[in-house]
Amino acid sequence: MSNAVITDKGPSTLRGASLPKWSPYAIAAGSVALGLGISAAAGLSSSIQWALIAGLLFVLGTYVIAARVEGRRQAKDRVATALVWVAFLLAVVPLVSLVWSTISRGVKVLDFYFLTHSMGLVADSEPGGGIYHAILGSLEQVALATVIAAPIGVLTAIYLVEYGRGKLAKAVTFFVDVMTGIPSIVAGLFILSIMLMFDMEPFGFAGSLALAILMMPVVVRSTEEMLKLVPNELREASLALGVPKWRTILKVVLPTSLGGITTGIMLAIARIAGETAPVLLLVWGNSLINANPFEGAQQSLPLYIYQQYANSAGAGAAYDRAWAASLTLIAFVMILNLVARGIARWKAPKTGR
Missing domain, CATH: 1.10.3720.10 (MetI-like)
Incomplete structure (x- = not known):
């Protein structure tokens, strides 16, 4: 019975190369910058248009970079995560914009008097009155x-x-x-x-x-x-x-x-x-x-x-x-x-x- 030869080659791992934790933020920043550049070059004035372009670039950039470093299987997983984040931002940004617009415009006349008085005989064109x-x-x-x-x-x-x-x-x-x-x-x-x-x-x-x-x-x-x-x-x-x-x-x-x-x-x-x-x-x-x-x-x-x-x-x-x-x-x-x-x-x- 022969003795087994044990060699110490250090810790082994089955995991391949992986992207650093900060890579999604870097890809997102690059996508936003590139989206702004494309929008400026194409003469697009709407913020919605460049945001959609930036979201598309973020998903594509995530797949391309992850596929080269981690392989296609891991790239598909990262693309799914990127799509979830893009969908989340598409839902949250309009909501935040709505709330911000309402607060910034509503606080002008919102006070105790406004909450405790009715319109009474105040005309719509006149200041005053309440709710x-x-x-x-x-x-x-x-x-x-x-x-x-x-x-x-x-x-x-x-x-x-x-x-x-x-x-x-x-x-x-x-x-x-x-x-x-x-x-x-x-x-x-x-x-x-x-x-x-x-x-x-x-x-x-x-x-x-x-x-x-x-x-x-x-x-x-x-x-x-x-x-x-x-x-x-x-x-x-x-x-x-x-x-x-x-x-x-x-x-x-x-x-x-x-x-x-x-x-x-x-x-x-x-x-x-x-x-x-x-x-x-x-x-x-x-x-x-x-x-x-x-x-x-x-x-x-x-x-x-x-x-x-x-x-x-x-x-x-x-x-x-x-x-x-x-x-x-x-x-x-x-x-x-x-x-x-x-x-x-x-x-x-x-x-x-």
Whole structure:
């Protein structure tokens, strides 16, 4: 039996050459510089055009350099990562630009006076006035829509998940899917047709009914998904103890999925908070404070923004008020999303150590 000869040649590796960690940043910087140069040479004045050129050069440059250094297989992996980053930037840059434009233009007149006063007798061309009446109208209309849509949506989802069988459940699911894609103007026209039948004047609650129609399918879908995530073992354990099904749903299923249901409702509220078309048809708007949503025309933030911008001609006091109201609406939706995230984290099932 011969002795094996052991030679020490140092640590061996199966990995080939690889690009340094800073290479994506260098390729991105080179792509931006080259994209700017091509745009300047071609006389392209749009920033969107040179950004798209730079993104294309970034993907191509990543593949060519990675293929020469690391091989084609690793180059394909890097190209996939580069495409994800380009798609991310294409989504984020317009969003950041929108938020920045809204903040820079909205802070001009956004102050405590603007938030606590209505337009009153202030003309659109005159400075002054505020959005208190619009905030009040939006809060009342959205709150009434939530009171209508949230219970109906949650109960419908409970029926579909816990009881729904046969043709009726399929029909309900089909109509929920159809309502999910219904345009907001159609919901407004539906309520308007009912108002015309009874010769009714515009009032805030009519807008709430249209908003509730738009909100219900979102609540149904989100609640349905949350209920499906509840393990069947919990239901079976409760039923095995002799607890009725309705009590099992009330005491076991709903508390387990409460965080997700609440999050879905909050996101549905954020979805309807910016609707303009139904309010324009059914509520009409009002420059004075109307705290009664069941009588008379009422204002809302989206409608206020539309009316002020339409009467501004791109400049003046109405133009500044429209941007300030837009900033307020964005802040309202952002707060709702943060509240939804907080509730979801607070109500999330706790796991033991």
